Amino acid sequence: MHAPHPDSGAKLQIAEVFRRFSGPYRELHPLGADTARVLRDLESCRTAALGGHLYRCNDCGREVPLYNSCLNRHCPTCQGPAQYRWIEQRQSRLLNTPYFHVVFTLPASLRAVVLAHRRVLLGLLLRAAAQTLHAFAADPKWLGAQLGFTLVLHTWTRQLLFHPHVHAIVTGGGLSADGTRWVRLPNDEFLFPVAALSRVVRGKFLAGFIDLCESGRIDLVDTASRKLVRRANKHPWVVYAKKPFAGPKQIVNYLGRYTHRVAISSSRLLSVSDHRIVFRTRAERTCSITPDEFIRRFLLHVLPHQFFKIRHYGLLAPANVNTRLVQARDLLGPVPHHTATAPTTPARCEDTFTADAQAPRRSPNDHAEPSADNIAAPKCPLCGGRLVPIGARNFHRPPRGPPGP
Numbered sequence: 001m002h003a004p005h006p007d008s009g010a011k012l013q014i015a016e017v018f019r020r021f022s023g024p025y026r027e028l029h030p031l032g033a034d035t036a037r038v039l040r041d042l043e044s045c046r047t048a049a050l051g052g053h054l055y056r057c058n059d060c061g062r063e064v065p066l067y068n069s070c071l072n073r074h075c076p077t078c079q080g081p082a083q084y085r086w087i088e089q090r091q092s093r094l095l096n097t098p099y100f101h102v103v104f105t106l107p108a109s110l111r112a113v114v115l116a117h118r119r120v121l122l123g124l125l126l127r128a129a130a131q132t133l134h135a136f137a138a139d140p141k142w143l144g145a146q147l148g149f150t151l152v153l154h155t156w157t158r159q160l161l162f163h164p165h166v167h168a169i170v171t172g173g174g175l176s177a178d179g180t181r182w183v184r185l186p187n188d189e190f191l192f193p194v195a196a197l198s199r200v201v202r203g204k205f206l207a208g209f210i211d212l213c214e215s216g217r218i219d220l221v222d223t224a225s226r227k228l229v230r231r232a233n234k235h236p237w238v239v240y241a242k243k244p245f246a247g248p249k250q251i252v253n254y255l256g257r258y259t260h261r262v263a264i265s266s267s268r269l270l271s272v273s274d275h276r277i278v279f280r281t282r283a284e285r286t287c288s289i290t291p292d293e294f295i296r297r298f299l300l301h302v303l304p305h306q307f308f309k310i311r312h313y314g315l316l317a318p319a320n321v322n323t324r325l326v327q328a329r330d331l332l333g334p335v336p337h338h339t340a341t342a343p344t345t346p347a348r349c350e351d352t353f354t355a356d357a358q359a360p361r362r363s364p365n366d367h368a369e370p371s372a373d374n375i376a377a378p379k380c381p382l383c384g385g386r387l388v389p390i391g392a393r394n395f396h397r398p399p400r401g402p403p404g405p
Contacts, residue, residue, distance in 0.1 A: 012269035014076050017277065018042045021291040028292070035299045041070035045077055055378055059385030066378055066387070074302055076265045083260035090255065093316060093325060095148065096332040097182075098172035098244035099251045100191040104129040104201055105165040105238045109231045115162050117218050119304040122164060124212070126151055128204040129166045130313045135200060136192045137174055137314070145174030145183035148315030148325065150255070153303075156263040158281040160297035167258050169251065172244050175315060175328045182331040191241050198239040206233060259310050263301040 022039050031039070044050050052067035069078045106114065106125060114121040129151055137147040149170040157163045170191060173184045185191065206229050212218045213225040220228070245251050270278040270286060277294045281287050289297070303309055312318070315325045378387040 011266065012272055013266045014264065014269065015042050015045055015266075017269075017272060017291065017294065020272075021295060025292055025295045029296070031299075034305055035302050038072060038074045038299070038302050039295075041072035042075050045070035045072070045075050054390045055387035056390050057380035057383065057385045057387055060380060060383045062380060062382050063390070064378075064380060064387055074262055076262045079260040079262060083256045086259060087256045091335075093321060094251065094335050095171055095315075095325075095328055096335045098188060100168075100170045100172055100244050101242040101254070102133075102168040102170055102191065102194075102197070103165055103238075103240055104132075104168065104197075105163070106205075107232050107235055107237060109228065111162055111164065113218070113220065113228060114164055115300065117212075119307060120212055120217055121209070122153060122155075122303070122307065124205060124208045125164060125166060126153060126311055128201050128208060129168060130311070131204050132197055132201040133168060133170060133192075134314070136197065142192055143174055143183060143185065145176050145181075146314050146324065147171050147174045148320075148328070149313050150259075150316060151311045151313065152258045153309040154258075154261070155301045155303075159287050160263055160294070160300070162300045169255060169258075171315065175324055175331075179324060179327045182328060189243065191244075194239045194241055195236070197241075198237045201239065202233065202237045263298055 018039060022043060026036075026039075046052075046067040046069055048067060050068040050070065052065055055064045055066055056062070057064065069075075071078055073079070073082075104125070110121075114125075130149075133147060133149055137143045137145060147170055149168050152167045152169075153164070154167060155162060155164045172188065172191070173182055175181075176183055209218070210225070210229060213220055218225070245254065264279060268280045270280060272278075272291075275290065276288050277291055278286055278288045314320065315328055379385070380387055
């Protein structure tokens with residue numbers, strides 16, 4: 001029997017899919033440590049298995065029991081609050097300058113080998129993208145200064161297929177080597193030529209790929225690796241850059257959308273049955289696959305343990321945030337206060353602190369300025385008011401290890 005369609009009032013949840021079908025999946029498919037941990041965490045997220053706390057609503061006084069979150073970065077339910085807190089922490093590093101969005105992709109011929117060697121080759125893709133942006137920024141022909149940029153790795157398509165690509169959020173200009181000037185782009189509507197970016201990132205990735213094969217870190221025979229390199233080198237790699245953002249307000253919201261997105265959110269589920277899972281892809285298009293295939297595709301996007309999918313470079317690198325980034329901010333002036341607020345709605349992430357509220361709602365009596373604390377705080381399912389914990393009264397929580405990878 002099909003689960004209720006979202007329009008019927010009942011909301012489908014990704015976690016329920018795993019609770020219902022992961023048992024049969026485990027019997028048929030061996031799981032690695034990382035994927036097994038993700039399945040366990042998503043199944044137990046906000047259930048009695050993790051314990052919980054008792055809250056009281058500030059507005060209506062209702063007592064509400066809430067179960068604890070798994071905190072796994074692959075869990076769509078846990079990413080909304082994490083998104084808000086991360087954005088609020090990063091606001092102090094915004095610069096009063098335009099930002100560009102650049103995307104680096106890998107050709108289809110390399111996806112199978114990347115999937116088999118995720119840690120080293122996904123890391124190589126991030127390094128190749130960073131080195132390419134550094135090279136263009138250092139060239140006086142294009143800029144001759146140091147950029148600040150953040151790279152975010154995504155590995156999925158809307159159909160949950162494996163498609164690794166890197167989103168880069170790049171400052172529209174950079175700091176001179178001596179730190180005395182902010183160097184603007186020759187054209188405020190244009191970062192770097194994408195055809196040239198494509199050739200350079202391709203060369204850097206394939207050079208690194210050859211080194212990994214020769215060092216034995218990728219277990220391909222010599223002939224197979226040469227064929228892959230020749231095939232990947234024949235075609236241009238897709239790199240595209242979007243028009244600059246209108247200002248820091250847009251970049252804050254955009255960062256949250258991309259940094260904490262997971263392969264699929266519960267809002268895209270349309271129906272779930274014993275034989276088919278149907279979810280929305282784009283506009284009116286849908287995808288219908290078996291539960292076994294749904295879980296298989298989801299697990300394609302589990303990253304290796306302690307692999308960093310968000311990385312900061314140039315002015316935003318940890319070594320520069322208290323030195324060169326400060327110099328750049330002094331030169332550009334402060335970011336206007338009204339544009340440096342956290343987004344008021346989750347960006348394609350789940351935020352289900354309550355059983356019947358997907359998006360966070362503010363209390364009618366809450367006139368405070370939006371912040372990570374009051375946006376991501378638990379909300380009362382009756383009136384939408386803010387919930388506060390009642391002392392240390394908590395449900396039993398069985399012993400478990402640290403949060404998921």
